[in-house]
Amino acid sequence: MDLRLAGKVGIVTGASRGIGRAIAQSLAAEGMRLVLVARSAEQLADLAKRLPTPSLVQVADLRQEDAAEELVAATIDQFGQLDLLVNNAGATVRGDFLKLTDTEWDDGFALKFFGAMRCCRAAWPYLQQSQGSIVNIVGIGGRTGSAEFAIGGSVNAAVLNLTKVLADRGISDGVRVNAINPGAIATDRLQTRIDKSASDQGIAKEEAAEKLAREMKIARFGTPTEIGDAVAFLASFRAAYCQGSIIDIDGGQTRTL
Ligand SMILES: NC(=O)c1ccc[n+]([C@@H]2O[C@H](COP(=O)([O-])OP(=O)(O)OC[C@H]3O[C@@H](n4cnc5c(N)ncnc54)[C@H](OP(=O)(O)O)[C@@H]3O)[C@@H](O)[C@H]2O)c1
Known part of the structure; x- marks a missing residue:
C-alpha cells in the first residue's frame, strides 16, 4: 500500500530507543526525512546512520521551555518544511500514590504534557502551511485508571484531551491531530x-x-514496529478522515468503550 509519504518531513520525539526508534524506522522506510529528538546523542546518531533517508539529530531535553521552539526552527533550517510531528517522548514513574513526590508529578507533566503541548504550538504554523498532521503516542492508562499508575494515567488523559482540542482547531486550520494508545509494548x-x-x-x-x-x-x-506502522498510516493521506481519532493498540487489553 503506497502511503505517499516519500519526501515528507517529520519530527519524532523520543527517537533514541523503544517505540520512538521504531516509529522513525517505519517512517523512514516510507521515504520520510526525519528530525530525531532525545537527550542521548549517541543513540540518535546510531539510528540516523541506519535510516535509509537523510535525518537531522536534535539533542534536546524537552522539559526545557525553549526546546520545542529550537527544535522546530532547526527542522525548518534543515529541511524548509514540516509535515508531521510525532509526540512520543515520555517517562513517568509508577508507584504508590501516597509516596509519589511533587517532583515526580512535575517531571511527568513537564515532559509528556508540557513538552508535547509546546511542540504542537511551535509546529502548528508549519503544519498548517503543509496541511500536515500530529500523532500523539499516549497510552491506555489515559482511559483506564490503575492505582500504581497515577502520574502516567493523569498525564495521558491530559494528552488525550489536548489531542481532541487540537483536532477541533485543526478542522479549520487543515491540520489532522490523532493519538495512539499503546498497551504493553x-x-x-x-x-x-x-x-x-x-x-x-x-x-x-x-x-x-x-x-x-x-x-x-x-x-x-506488542512490538514497537506495530506502533510505528500505525503512525505511518495515520500520517498518510489514507487516514485523511481520521481527525481526533484515538486508537488503542493493546492486544485487546482495554475492554471498555
Ligand atoms: N512501552 C510501552 O508499553 C508503552 C505503553 C503505553 C504508552 N507508552 C508511551 O510510549 C512512549 C514511548 O515509550 P517507550 O516504552 O518507547 O519509552 P522509552 O523506551 O523509555 O523511551 C522514551 C524516549 O523518550 C526520550 N526522553 C525521555 N526523557 C526525555 C526528555 N526529557 N527530553 C527528550 N526526550 C526524552 C528517551 O530518550 P533519552 O533518554 O535519550 O532522552 C527515549 O527516546 C512514551 O510516551 C510512553 O509513555 C509506552
Whole structure:
C-alpha cells in the first residue's frame, strides 16, 4: 500500500530507543526525512546512520521551555518544511500514590504534557502551511485508571484531551491531530518492569513476563514496529478522515468503550 509519504518531513520525539526508534524506522522506510529528538546523542546518531533517508539529530531535553521552539526552527533550517510531528517522548514513574513526590508529578507533566503541548504550538504554523498532521503516542492508562499508575494515567488523559482540542482547531486550520494508545509494548521500559517484578517475587524473568501478560489478560506483548506502522498510516493521506481519532493498540487489553 503506497502511503505517499516519500519526501515528507517529520519530527519524532523520543527517537533514541523503544517505540520512538521504531516509529522513525517505519517512517523512514516510507521515504520520510526525519528530525530525531532525545537527550542521548549517541543513540540518535546510531539510528540516523541506519535510516535509509537523510535525518537531522536534535539533542534536546524537552522539559526545557525553549526546546520545542529550537527544535522546530532547526527542522525548518534543515529541511524548509514540516509535515508531521510525532509526540512520543515520555517517562513517568509508577508507584504508590501516597509516596509519589511533587517532583515526580512535575517531571511527568513537564515532559509528556508540557513538552508535547509546546511542540504542537511551535509546529502548528508549519503544519498548517503543509496541511500536515500530529500523532500523539499516549497510552491506555489515559482511559483506564490503575492505582500504581497515577502520574502516567493523569498525564495521558491530559494528552488525550489536548489531542481532541487540537483536532477541533485543526478542522479549520487543515491540520489532522490523532493519538495512539499503546498497551504493553516490548521495550526496555517494559523489560525493567518485568525485571523488578521477577526480583520482587523471586521468580525467573520469563515467568514474570508470562504472569504479567496473564494479569493483563492479553495473549502477548506488542512490538514497537506495530506502533510505528500505525503512525505511518495515520500520517498518510489514507487516514485523511481520521481527525481526533484515538486508537488503542493493546492486544485487546482495554475492554471498555
Ligand atoms: N512501552 C510501552 O508499553 C508503552 C505503553 C503505553 C504508552 N507508552 C508511551 O510510549 C512512549 C514511548 O515509550 P517507550 O516504552 O518507547 O519509552 P522509552 O523506551 O523509555 O523511551 C522514551 C524516549 O523518550 C526520550 N526522553 C525521555 N526523557 C526525555 C526528555 N526529557 N527530553 C527528550 N526526550 C526524552 C528517551 O530518550 P533519552 O533518554 O535519550 O532522552 C527515549 O527516546 C512514551 O510516551 C510512553 O509513555 C509506552
